[in-house]
Amino acid sequence: MNGLPFTTLMVQGTTSDAGKSTVVAALCRLLKRRGMRVAPFKPQNMALNSAVTRDGGEIGRAQALQAAAAGIEPHTDMNPVLLKPSSDTGAQVIIHGRVRADMNARAYHEYKTVAMAAVLESHARLVSQYGTVVVEGAGSPAEINLRDRDIANMGFAEAVDCPVILVADIDRGGVFAHIVGTLACLSDSERRRIVGFVINRFRGDIKLLEPGLAWLEEKTGKPVLGVLPYLHGMQLDAEDAVQAAQSGKGHFRVVVPSLPRMSNHTDFDALRAHPDVDLRFVRIGETIPAADLIILPGSKNTRGDLAWLRSQGWPAQLAHHLRYGGKVIGICGGFQMLGRSVADPLGVEGPAGASPGLGLLDIDTELAREKRLALVSGRSTLADDVDVQVRGYEIHMGVSAGPAMERPAFVIEGRDEGARSADGQVLGTYLHGLFDHPQACAALLRWAGLQSGHLVDTAALRESSLDRIADVTEPVLDRVLAVLAQS
Incomplete structure (x- = not known):
C-alpha cells in the first residue's frame, strides 16, 4: 500500500479547459514532494499536441508535463489512447503510442470496447509500478451523447472504482450552474464517487465568493475542496488550445x-x-x-x-x-x-x-x-x-x-x-x-x-510554474485526504 486512502484518484472537469491538466500536474508534484511514487494517466486524449516517449511512442503533451511534475520519464501507458483529428469528423487513432487506424467518429465509437481494454491494461501496469496514479478525464462527464461506452470519464472511474474530484473554471462565468448541472446529468453511483469540487482561476475578493460556496455545499451535500487563484505568467504546455501570444512586448x-x-x-x-x-x-x-x-x-x-x-x-x-x-x-x-x-x-x-x-x-x-x-x-x-x-x-x-x-x-x-x-x-x-x-x-x-x-530556458520556467501551481493546490490535497479518510 502507498499509505494514502486511494491508489487511483481521478480529476474530471465540468467543461473542456477547466484546468484538469494543471490540477493533475499539481497533485503529482505534491505527492512527489511527500515521497510518493506517483504517475499521471489519461485514458483517452484528443489533441494535436503530442510528445515522444523513451519507449518510442507518442502521448498527449499534457501527460508528458505531468510526468515531469512527478519526476519520472513519460511512457505510453500514461496515455494509452490518443486521438489526433485530421478533419472535423475523423482522427488518427493511436493505441499504446502507435498508430492503429484512421477512423470517423462512428467507427471509433464502435471501437471503444477494444480501446477500453488497452486503457485498463495500461492503468494496471502503472498501479503495479508506481502504487499511486492520478488520472485526468477528458472534456466533461456530462456529455449525454458520449456516456455509452465511455472510457474517458465516469466509464473509467466506475470500471476501476476510484474517487473523483470535479474542477470548474470560474473565469468563464456560470461556475455554480456548471457544477450543479454536471451532477444532474450523472447517475447516482457516479455522483457518489465525487468527493468534492475545486473552483479554478478565481480572481478577486474571496469573501465575495464565500456565500456562493456555502450555497453550493448545502445544495449538493459535497464540499468545496479549494479555490485556486488565477496565476499569471505560467509556462506550462497547453494540451490543445493555442495560447494567446503576448503581442507588442518585443521589437x-x-x-x-x-x-x-x-x-x-x-x-x-x-x-x-x-x-x-x-x-x-x-x-x-x-x-x-x-x-x-x-x-x-x-x-x-x-x-x-x-x-x-x-x-x-x-x-x-x-x-x-x-x-x-x-x-x-x-x-x-x-x-x-x-x-x-x-x-x-x-x-x-x-x-x-x-x-x-x-x-x-x-x-x-x-x-x-x-x-x-x-x-x-x-x-x-x-x-x-x-x-x-x-x-x-x-x-x-x-x-x-x-x-x-x-x-x-x-x-x-x-x-x-x-x-x-x-x-x-x-x-x-x-x-x-x-x-x-x-x-x-x-x-x-x-x-x-x-x-x-x-x-x-523553458525547462526552468516549466519547473517554476509546476512548483507555483503545486503550492496553491496543497490545501486541496489535504482536504481530499481528510474527506476520503472519513468515508
Missing part, C-alpha cells in the same frame, strides 16, 4: 499562421516567453502583419492546411516578406509545405492526391503510413553556430527529398537533417522542440536577424 516580430490542423504549437512557447520577441498567431480572415520571421508550424493535414494558406493569401505575403530580406522557417508539416509538392498517394491525411507546394525549397514530399517517432540530438550547421547543440523530437509520416537537402539545417546523430534555400533565407526541419533549448533558440533567432543577450 523582433515572429508571425505564425494559425493553421486549422496545426500540431505541436508548444514549439512556440519559448518565443512567447522571450522578452525581445513579439509573437503573433494569425487566424482566419486576419490581416497578415509585417514580420522579421515567419514560421510555418506543424500540421496534421498538410495538404488541407496548405490549401488554407493559399485561401488566406499567404503565398503572396511570403514572397513579399522574402523580397525585403525576411526569413522563413518551416517545421514538420510546414517544412513539407515549403517544397515543390506534397503527395499523399495512400490518403494518409485525407483524400489521396497531390498538391503543389509553395516552391520555396527545392524538395518534394510523399506521405507514407509509417510514422517516424524519435527523440534526437545533434548540432547546427548555420554558419556562425556550427558548434551549437540542438535537441528535439520527430513526429511525422512524410519523406522529403531534393537538392535543398544537400544544404542541411542540422546534423542529427551523424545524418543530415532539414534543408536550406540557396539564398539562405528559408530553412526547413522535421524537428519539433528546437526553441525549447536556450542555445539552439538563440542560434535560430540570430540566423533570422535578432541579436539578443537573452536566453529563455
Whole structure:
C-alpha cells in the first residue's frame, strides 16, 4: 500500500479547459514532494499536441508535463489512447503510442470496447509500478451523447472504482450552474464517487465568493475542496488550445499562421516567453502583419492546411516578406509545405492526391503510413553556430527529398537533417522542440536577424510554474485526504 486512502484518484472537469491538466500536474508534484511514487494517466486524449516517449511512442503533451511534475520519464501507458483529428469528423487513432487506424467518429465509437481494454491494461501496469496514479478525464462527464461506452470519464472511474474530484473554471462565468448541472446529468453511483469540487482561476475578493460556496455545499451535500487563484505568467504546455501570444512586448516580430490542423504549437512557447520577441498567431480572415520571421508550424493535414494558406493569401505575403530580406522557417508539416509538392498517394491525411507546394525549397514530399517517432540530438550547421547543440523530437509520416537537402539545417546523430534555400533565407526541419533549448533558440533567432543577450530556458520556467501551481493546490490535497479518510 502507498499509505494514502486511494491508489487511483481521478480529476474530471465540468467543461473542456477547466484546468484538469494543471490540477493533475499539481497533485503529482505534491505527492512527489511527500515521497510518493506517483504517475499521471489519461485514458483517452484528443489533441494535436503530442510528445515522444523513451519507449518510442507518442502521448498527449499534457501527460508528458505531468510526468515531469512527478519526476519520472513519460511512457505510453500514461496515455494509452490518443486521438489526433485530421478533419472535423475523423482522427488518427493511436493505441499504446502507435498508430492503429484512421477512423470517423462512428467507427471509433464502435471501437471503444477494444480501446477500453488497452486503457485498463495500461492503468494496471502503472498501479503495479508506481502504487499511486492520478488520472485526468477528458472534456466533461456530462456529455449525454458520449456516456455509452465511455472510457474517458465516469466509464473509467466506475470500471476501476476510484474517487473523483470535479474542477470548474470560474473565469468563464456560470461556475455554480456548471457544477450543479454536471451532477444532474450523472447517475447516482457516479455522483457518489465525487468527493468534492475545486473552483479554478478565481480572481478577486474571496469573501465575495464565500456565500456562493456555502450555497453550493448545502445544495449538493459535497464540499468545496479549494479555490485556486488565477496565476499569471505560467509556462506550462497547453494540451490543445493555442495560447494567446503576448503581442507588442518585443521589437523582433515572429508571425505564425494559425493553421486549422496545426500540431505541436508548444514549439512556440519559448518565443512567447522571450522578452525581445513579439509573437503573433494569425487566424482566419486576419490581416497578415509585417514580420522579421515567419514560421510555418506543424500540421496534421498538410495538404488541407496548405490549401488554407493559399485561401488566406499567404503565398503572396511570403514572397513579399522574402523580397525585403525576411526569413522563413518551416517545421514538420510546414517544412513539407515549403517544397515543390506534397503527395499523399495512400490518403494518409485525407483524400489521396497531390498538391503543389509553395516552391520555396527545392524538395518534394510523399506521405507514407509509417510514422517516424524519435527523440534526437545533434548540432547546427548555420554558419556562425556550427558548434551549437540542438535537441528535439520527430513526429511525422512524410519523406522529403531534393537538392535543398544537400544544404542541411542540422546534423542529427551523424545524418543530415532539414534543408536550406540557396539564398539562405528559408530553412526547413522535421524537428519539433528546437526553441525549447536556450542555445539552439538563440542560434535560430540570430540566423533570422535578432541579436539578443537573452536566453529563455523553458525547462526552468516549466519547473517554476509546476512548483507555483503545486503550492496553491496543497490545501486541496489535504482536504481530499481528510474527506476520503472519513468515508
